[in-house]
Amino acid sequence: DVKVTQSSRYLVKRTGEKVFLECVQDMDHENMFWYRQDPGLGLRLIYFSYDVKMKEKGDIPEGYSVSREKKERFSLILESASTNQTSMYLCASSFPQWAGGPGEQFFGPGTRLTVL
Amino acid sequence: LAKTTQPISMDSYEGQEVNITCSHNNIATNDYITWYQQFPSQGPRFIIQGYKTKVTNEVASLFIPADRKSSTLSLPRVSLSDTAVYYCLVGDKANAGGTSYGKLTFGQGTILTVHP
Numbered sequence: 001d002v003k004v005t006q007s008s009r010y011l012v013k014r015t016g017e018k019v020f021l022e023c024v025q026d027m028d029h030e031n032m033f034w035y036r037q038d039p040g041l042g043l044r045l046i047y048f049s050y051d052v053k054m055k056e057k058g059d060i061p062e063g064y065s066v067s068r069e070k071k072e073r074f075s076l077i078l079e080s081a082s083t084n085q086t087s088m089y090l091c092a093s094s095f096p097q098w099a100g101g102p103g104e105q106f107f108g109p110g111t112r113l114t115v116l
Numbered sequence: 117l118a119k120t121t122q123p124i125s126m127d128s129y130e131g132q133e134v135n136i137t138c139s140h141n142n143i144a145t146n147d148y149i150t151w152y153q154q155f156p157s158q159g160p161r162f163i164i165q166g167y168k169t170k171v172t173n174e175v176a177s178l179f180i181p182a183d184r185k186s187s188t189l190s191l192p193r194v195s196l197s198d199t200a201v202y203y204c205l206v207g208d209k210a211n212a213g214g215t216s217y218g219k220l221t222f223g224q225g226t227i228l229t230v231h232p
Contacts, residue, residue: 035222040224042203042222043222045222090159090160091159092159101148101165101167101208102148102208104165105152105160105162107159107161109157109158109159110158110159
């Protein structure tokens with residue numbers, strides 16, 4: 001079974017703190033993703049990585065950065081957390097698809113981040 | 117970006133067939149349609165993916181008309197355990213290549229409630 005794990009299920013931070021969200025997958029997937037999920041807005045892509053040290057911005061990258069130093073690990077960084085970054089953060093991974101659509105993404109359980 | 121529109125919620129009863137429609141008027145030539153299911157406190161789970169006409173697997177069918185401006189997820193004989201949020205995702209494969217990366221767009225999701 002593919003397993004995508006996230007470092008915390010719940011996290012509470014203060015405004016201005018630097019926050020690290022970690023994601024690890026065990027299926028040797030090249031692609032990894034960070035989404036945030038908010039009521040009424042569905043899932044929105046923050047960043048995407050298709051290889052070690054490679055990244056691309058998603059729809060809402062402002063206020064976030066990412067790091068991928070190893071294939072199995074993809075970190076989301078909030079340099080200075082703000083209250084509007086309170087959300088559910090979901091990590092996903094997948095194999096590259098050279099034809100036939102984006103394929104299946106495997107999601108982690110999510111991290112519920114609250115910024116006070 | 118291909119924007120998607122889904123009904124916010126639907127209700128059904130055990131044993132019925134459920135059809136959830138997703139509208140994606142500006143779908144691009146290379147875009148595929150993918151559906152995910154999400155239970156509370158879990159990440160989304162892949163259900164089915166298609167490009168045109170009809171795709172069927174062991175849990176669902178996906179109907180895509182010739183103009184591809186909409187798609188319908190069909191769940192046969194639902195049970196209480198099918199109560200979940202269903203997301204329509206429109207996009208291209210997410211692979212290496214910088215500008216060749218197709219941004220993946222999730223809809224807002226449809227809350228399906230199955231009643232006894």
